[in-house]
Amino acid sequence: MSSTLKDIANKTGVSVSTVSRVLHDDSKKYKISVETTARVKSAAKDLGYRVNALARGLRQQKTSEVGIIVPDISNPFFSEIVKNLAGELRKKGYNFIVYDSDEDPNIEISGVKSLLEKRVDGFIIASVGQDFAHIKKIRDAEIPIVMVDRCFADLDVDSVSVDNVKGSLLAVNYLIKEGHSRIAFIQGLPGTYANENRLKGYKIALQQADILIDEQLIVGDDFRTFNGYLKTKSLLSLSNPPTAIFTAGDLIALGALEACKENNIIIPNDLSLITFDDPVFASYLSPALSAVEQPTLKIAEMAVAMLYNRIKNPGDERRRILLEPKLNIRSSVEQITPLINISQFNDGKKVSGSLIKGT
Amino acid sequence: MSSTLKDIANKTGVSVSTVSRVLHDDSKKYKISVETTARVKSAAKDLGYRVNALARGLRQQKTSEVGIIVPDISNPFFSEIVKNLAGELRKKGYNFIVYDSDEDPNIEISGVKSLLEKRVDGFIIASVGQDFAHIKKIRDAEIPIVMVDRCFADLDVDSVSVDNVKGSLLAVNYLIKEGHSRIAFIQGLPGTYANENRLKGYKIALQQADILIDEQLIVGDDFRTFNGYLKTKSLLSLSNPPTAIFTAGDLIALGALEACKENNIIIPNDLSLITFDDPVFASYLSPALSAVEQPTLKIAEMAVAMLYNRIKNPGDERRRILLEPKLNIRSSVEQITPLINISQFNDGKKVSGSLIKGT
DNA sequence: CTAAGTTATGCAAAGGTTTGCATAACGGTC
DNA sequence: GACCGTTATGCAAACCTTTGCATAACTTAG
DSSP, X not given: OOOOHHHXXXXXXXXXXXXXXXXXXXXXXXXXXXXXXXXHHHHHHXXXXXXXXXXXXXXXXXXXXXXXXXXXXXXXXXXXXXXXXXXXXXXXXXXXEEEEOTTOHHHHHHHHHHHHHTTOSEEEEOOOSSOOHHHHHHHHTTOOEEEESSOOTTSOOOXXXXXXXXXXXXXXXXXXXXXXXXXXXEOSSTTSHHHHHHHHHHHHHHHXXXXXXXXXXXXXXXXXXXXXXXXXXXXXXXXXXXXEEEESSHHHHXXXXXXXXXXXXXXXXXXXXXXXSOOGGGGGBSSOOEEEEOOHHHHHHHHHHHHHHHHHOTTSOOOEEEEOOEEEOOSSOOOOOOOOOOOOBOSSXXXXXXXXXXX | OOOOHHHHHHHHTSOHHHHHHHHTTOTTTTTOOHHHHHHHHHHHHHTTOOOOHHHHHHHHTOOSEEEEEESOTTSHHHHHHHHHHHHHHHHTTOEEEEEEOTTOHHHHHHHHHHHHHTTOSEEEEOXXXXXXXXXXXXXXXXXXXXXXXXXXXXXXXXXXXXXXXHHHHHHHHHHHHTTOOOEEEEOSSTTSHHHHHHHHHHHHHHHHTXXXXXXXXXXXXSSSHHHHHHHHHHHHTSSSOOSEEEESSHHHHHHHHHHHHHTTOOTTTTOEEEEESOOGGGGGBSSOOEEEEOOHHHHXXXXXXXXXXXXXXXXXXXXXXXXXXXXXXXXXXXXXXXXXXXXXXXXXXXXXXXXXXXX
């Protein structure tokens, strides 16, 4: 249906090259007469000409397209990231192709493969899993790539993410300040960059307050709602349940809320809850959920800026950007008077409960 | 970096055709010796061969790609739709390119243009705005297309959406049953298919209950949060404010919640709220939000099935599918005893307030 | 009148893949 | 020895665009 340069050339009696030049608005540059220019343009319109991006990409060896891969586009955090990336890329004149890896490393790998076949000009990836062979391959093939949110400690690639350690510190320190010492952490996918750093922050905060780390209180295995639901249930059934839960992601928090509701646990009265990620609806939840906010717009802006720079200056040094998280205090955490319990000696040095030090 | 068929041909000493056939696993079909097959395969591996999708698409005149356009990917409803579409398309062996039109008809049009240039094999579009010239062009060019959620009454194109009229009836009838008669409707973008039908359902429900339609109570102009916020504020400041609000979309409802909070309006005590769309977090809001649920998975399944059928059987008759909505009653609507007010005669036939009929 | 410059345009290759048609070499049949 | 059927492979066109190089027809300068 769609016509080609050749069709226009035939109709107007000029060569394909001339048509191409006219349609690129290069008439002056190639000194094509105004008359010819007009004839060609009108023929193009009549025939409903539309450039073939495949042929153009093939010839030019570039596509002006960026491949984006995220673990879960229905997760509010990622849908916001994608939205913001989309806006930024549009400004720079790039199109993009989004893949949802569904938190599955294999889908991610096949997404990378497919995007490489499509010859995208660059990648923006929030990687799932712990293996980065496929990412390394992209980098080593000199194809521009920026990792967002989820990157790898052991892989030198441009990246931008929130300071996860600091975010956890913010959340857990706040809980501690409110008197909590039995604080559970429901984590996301173990081994991932985001998760490990959030866990790290959690542990550091406890250690700094001389609170014993109880491995029983560190649970969970992915970033989904059901994980939050299940692990909250089991935390609640502990003989010595936590007084506060810190979740590694917004969906996990939603699952926690569901579990509490089912068990008739009132937040914050019976249990305090705080989460990493601050979805738009956090303040309208029951109760309004305290959360660690990530600067999603800034993450997207930085990611696109870095990618753009990498495309233009392939040789530049690689950078890792950490952005500041922000704690939004709402009403899901209650101040409690800590229980003074003498139980649970550890190695003779530390005791659970923040108020008793050095026994 | 990436090698081509020619590279492999040179390395192995066979022709490009043979290489192509081997890599398509067509060795038997073309009786290529096992030895040659092995040599070619190993060379392909050594050279890190990766097919060039541009060249292939150009040659084959198809791309196995579907273009998706939605108005707002950060809207939970659409992010779920996209997620589900992604899963369905993957099953059928299709890749896809997502565009976010940002509720802007111009961006949508340029998205369509760009996807046409990329030679996608089909479109799935949730269209914004009221103009469908660009959609018609796709259809008339015989490129398979399915509209989802937002389609056009006057345009004959395959489409699948929820029964919007019925959804509104469900919501408003429920409000009426609970004793409400001053029911406001905060609409989305006027003129869009989804909005007009939701509005229609709202009006029908009121008429059936002999409740006067008060145009003052029909407000709003797009599907975003801010619209909900603003219009709720102004509804609340009315001399005769509504006792219940029905919002046309989940983001609008979020805005309404925000406005109520600011004005210290307690839902459902001071005001009842119900919305179209049922996002995952609805039951955890404060209060748990009653909502009309759309079958997002089914919408995605149907859309992909219809698109697939259109690709395989271009001549089939076009179909419009309406799926059943479901009312999820939670706790944002309160039963009230209707005020018996004799005021506000209309044309002598109808009076506001559902309990007084025929004066 | 010749050389050089300008104007307006065309030729053909290149980018990588797919595929209809051809063919060479060989074994077998009549 | 003429003919046919396999087996294994190659040739070359086609998909559409871009672009370096060429060139024909003029004009102007010297």
